[in-house]
Amino acid sequence: MSRNEAPASGFNWLRSDNIGARLLRLTLAMVAIMVVLLPLADLSITTRDPWTELWRMLKGMMLPDVTATESPLHALLLTITFALWGVALGMVLGFPLALIFMRSRLVRSLCAFVRAIHELFWALLFLQVFGLSAITALAAIALPYAATFAKVYAEILAQIDRSPARMLSPDTDRLSRFVYTELPLAWQRLSGYTRYRFECALRASVLLGFVGLPTLGYYLESAFRQGRYHEGGALLWAFYLLIALLHWWAHRRLLLPWLVGTAFLLGPWPSVNPTLLWQFISHDIWPQPLLDGDFGALPAWFTGLPNLLPAIGNTLLLGLMSTVGSLLVCLLAWPLVSRHFGNRATRTMGRGTLIVMRSTPELLLAFILLLLTGPSLLPAWIALSLHNGALIAFLAARHADGITPGLPGIKGVDLYSHELMPRIYPGILALLFYRAEVIMRETALLGMLGVVTLGFHIDSSFEYLMFDQAVALLMVTAVINMTVDVLSRRLRPGALPERCDQPRPAPVNESV
Numbered sequence: 001m002s003r004n005e006a007p008a009s010g011f012n013w014l015r016s017d018n019i020g021a022r023l024l025r026l027t028l029a030m031v032a033i034m035v036v037l038l039p040l041a042d043l044s045i046t047t048r049d050p051w052t053e054l055w056r057m058l059k060g061m062m063l064p065d066v067t068a069t070e071s072p073l074h075a076l077l078l079t080i081t082f083a084l085w086g087v088a089l090g091m092v093l094g095f096p097l098a099l100i101f102m103r104s105r106l107v108r109s110l111c112a113f114v115r116a117i118h119e120l121f122w123a124l125l126f127l128q129v130f131g132l133s134a135i136t137a138l139a140a141i142a143l144p145y146a147a148t149f150a151k152v153y154a155e156i157l158a159q160i161d162r163s164p165a166r167m168l169s170p171d172t173d174r175l176s177r178f179v180y181t182e183l184p185l186a187w188q189r190l191s192g193y194t195r196y197r198f199e200c201a202l203r204a205s206v207l208l209g210f211v212g213l214p215t216l217g218y219y220l221e222s223a224f225r226q227g228r229y230h231e232g233g234a235l236l237w238a239f240y241l242l243i244a245l246l247h248w249w250a251h252r253r254l255l256l257p258w259l260v261g262t263a264f265l266l267g268p269w270p271s272v273n274p275t276l277l278w279q280f281i282s283h284d285i286w287p288q289p290l291l292d293g294d295f296g297a298l299p300a301w302f303t304g305l306p307n308l309l310p311a312i313g314n315t316l317l318l319g320l321m322s323t324v325g326s327l328l329v330c331l332l333a334w335p336l337v338s339r340h341f342g343n344r345a346t347r348t349m350g351r352g353t354l355i356v357m358r359s360t361p362e363l364l365l366a367f368i369l370l371l372l373t374g375p376s377l378l379p380a381w382i383a384l385s386l387h388n389g390a391l392i393a394f395l396a397a398r399h400a401d402g403i404t405p406g407l408p409g410i411k412g413v414d415l416y417s418h419e420l421m422p423r424i425y426p427g428i429l430a431l432l433f434y435r436a437e438v439i440m441r442e443t444a445l446l447g448m449l450g451v452v453t454l455g456f457h458i459d460s461s462f463e464y465l466m467f468d469q470a471v472a473l474l475m476v477t478a479v480i481n482m483t484v485d486v487l488s489r490r491l492r493p494g495a496l497p498e499r500c501d502q503p504r505p506a507p508v509n510e511s512v
Contacts, residue, residue, distance in 0.1 A: 019493070023429055026491065027327070034324045037317055043381070046374030053372050060229025061236065068231035069219050076238060079215040081262035082134070082208060083201035086141025088259065091194065093142065094149025099178075101154035111147035116437075116481035117474055118445045119144055119204045120363070121455070123211050124462045125474070129280055132212050134266040141204055145197060152193055160185040191252075199246060203361040206239065210363060210448065217364065224368055236360075243359040285471040305469060306457045308476065315453040315480065318377050319440040322384035326439065327432055329389025334396040340405075340415060357390035362442050367449055375450035383446075384439055392431045399424045426493040433492030437485035444477045454480075 047053065066072070101107055123140035130136045164181040209217025216239055223232035242249075250258070289297035335341040336350025362383050369379030405419045447455025454477050461470035 019426065023425060023493065026429070030320070030324055030327075034320050037320070040313070041317055041321065041381075042314075042376045043378045044374070044376050045378065046376070047372060050372040056227070057224075057229050057233075057368065057372075060231075060233035062233070063230055064234035064237055065230035066234045068228065069223070069235060072216075072219070072235065072238060075209075075214060075216045075219050075235075076242065077262065078213075078265055079202065079205045079217075079239075080242075080258070081265045082137040082141060082213075082215060083198060083205040084255075084258055084262060085266065086138050086205070087145060087194065087198050087201045089138060089142035090145030090149050090197075093146035095153060097146065097150035098153035098157065101150050102158060107150070111150050112482050112485070113478050114147040115144050115151070116441065116478040116485070117144065118441045120207055120211065120445055120448070121458060121474055121477070123208055123213070124459070124470070127211060128284075128462070128467065129277055130270050130272065132214075133268075133270040135270060137205070137208050137213050137215075138266075140208065141201055145201065148197065149194075153190060156186050156189045156193070157182065195250075198250065199243065202242065202246075203359070207361050207363050210367075217361070220364060221367065224371060240356060240359055244355065280467070284467045287468050287472070305472065306460075308454070308457070308473075311447070311452055311454045311457055312476070312480070314377065314451070315440070315443050315447075315477075318380055318384070318446075318451075318453060319436070319443045319484065321377070321381050322388065322439050322443065323432060323436055325381060325385025326388040326392060326435065327428070329385050330392040330396055330428060330432070333389060333393040334400065335416060336397075337394065338397040338420075339401045340411075340420065354390040354393055357386045358394065360387065362387045363445060363449070366446050366451075370449050377451060380443070380446040380449070380451050380453075384442060388435050388439055392428060392435065395431055396424055396428050399427050430492045433488040436488040437481055440481050440484045441477075444481075 069075070097107055097111065101111070119140050122143055123136055126136040126139045130139070160182055162182075164185070168177060168181065205215050206217040206220070209215040209219065210221055212218065216235060220232055220235050220239075223229070223235060283291060287298065287301045289295065289301050333350070333354060337347055337354060339347070341347075342350070365387060366380045366383035369382055373379050400420050400423075403420060403423055405415060407419065410419055444453050444455040444458075447453035447457070448459045450456065454473060458470055458473045458477070461467070461473060
């Protein structure tokens with residue numbers, strides 16, 4: 001360096017074009033926007049004594065009462081049944097779509113729209129036609145999962161090695177080429193992703209209890225709402241054991257017996273009046289001006305919708321807050337389970353904590369926190385940040401465990417900041433932006449708890465049988481989620497670690 005040449009300052013480095021500077025600028029921009037907008041968020045605590053209530057909940061978790069619920073085994077089996085058959089139907093519908101996904105813009109757009117609406121909103125829609133039946137539960141899970149399977153399966157199939165297919169005779173038909181040279185290469189990743197989606201389906205099946213279906217969530221919601229925390233604690237522990245022992249009871253050799261055995265729990269099937277079904281599809285969900293052919297009256301119909309600007313603002317703000325919150329939780333939590341830090345005891349405790357945070361459905365966690373703080377954005381923010389941050393932390397720790405430090409003897413804060421974080425941070429941000437669209441879907445959903453997001457107005461519209469308004473609001477929610485998904489694809493880094501919940505990105509990427 002010459003005498004007239006000044007050393008590069010931190011600010012000058014931040015303005016450079018290297019990957020570290022770009023990621024830091026992106027992170028600081030997100031945090032700065034959130035800090036500026038945070039005063040607009042309602043984070044008030046309206047309950048009288050949240051600490052006393054928290055202590056009662058903790059006592060319920062420490063001293064669960066397994067005899068309090070009348071039929072916990074039936075609720076557990078029904079939770080598994082809806083998840084298992086929902087995933088199976090989603091695979092049957094999604095796999096054929098995956099084969100044409102990359103070649104059809106129409107299929108891609110349709111799948112993006114279906115996937116943008118949360119399973120619980122689909123349940124509210126099907127509930128109006130099929131009631132509290134297995135059809136409602138299966139359709140609510142299978143439909144969005146089929147769209148997700150179509151996208152992810154297509155990405156996996158697009159990345160396999162094509163060289164074995166070129167060794168076959170030119171006269172070999174396309175089906176034989178696929179079955180014998182492509183499917184075997186992709187099978188491990190296809191099955192791995194399907195197992196992950198089954199775990200997600202178990203959480204979705206629990207949440208179906210919030211709309212009245214008798215899964216585990218129905219009894220959990222009732223127990224916590226009525227202050228029966230010992231009963232709620234027992235049900236929560238049952239669900240955690242269900243997730244923790246998943247690789248034992250859901251082994252691939254047991255899938256066929258499970259499918260056959262649980263089929264008897266799906267009935268009785270509802271009797272659907274075809275006339276009423278056709279009226280719902282052709283009349284009830286459409287605005288009256290469209291049915292009358294009076295397009296000039298549509299603006300007046302739209303003015304009858306609730307004031308959506310505050311709800312949309314809260315949805316976007318909560319999504320941003322939860323994305324940044326998930327990043328902060330991940331940065332603090334991933335060392336708890338990494339082999340580079342602590343000892344076996346601390347890592348076991350950290351792993352157990354993150355499993356609880358990851359396994360608890362966001363709506364259920366937000367509902368429990370809402371009982372402590374009252375209705376505001378605060379319980380929703382904490383719930384989304386803890387759940388998604390724990391999920392990303394597990395994957396970040398797995399990535400870090402595959403790294404061998406280059407400097408001998410380095411440990412503690414220096415190991416975290418100088419060796420590991422620079423290597424895994426691009427992957428953390430990529431995972432975060434993969435989750436952004438999921439976070440936004442869940443942000444709208446939490447309106448069902450009284451938080452004024454779009455989901456609040458959707459739930460109210462269904463409650464008052466204003467189906468045309470509910471469907472219009474679902475459309476708005478889907479458009480917002482699809483826009484966020486496109487934005488997150490543009491922002492996320494290209495380098496990703498190997499993950500258990502999503503294949504490496506193909507030319508067309510997608511969040512899980």
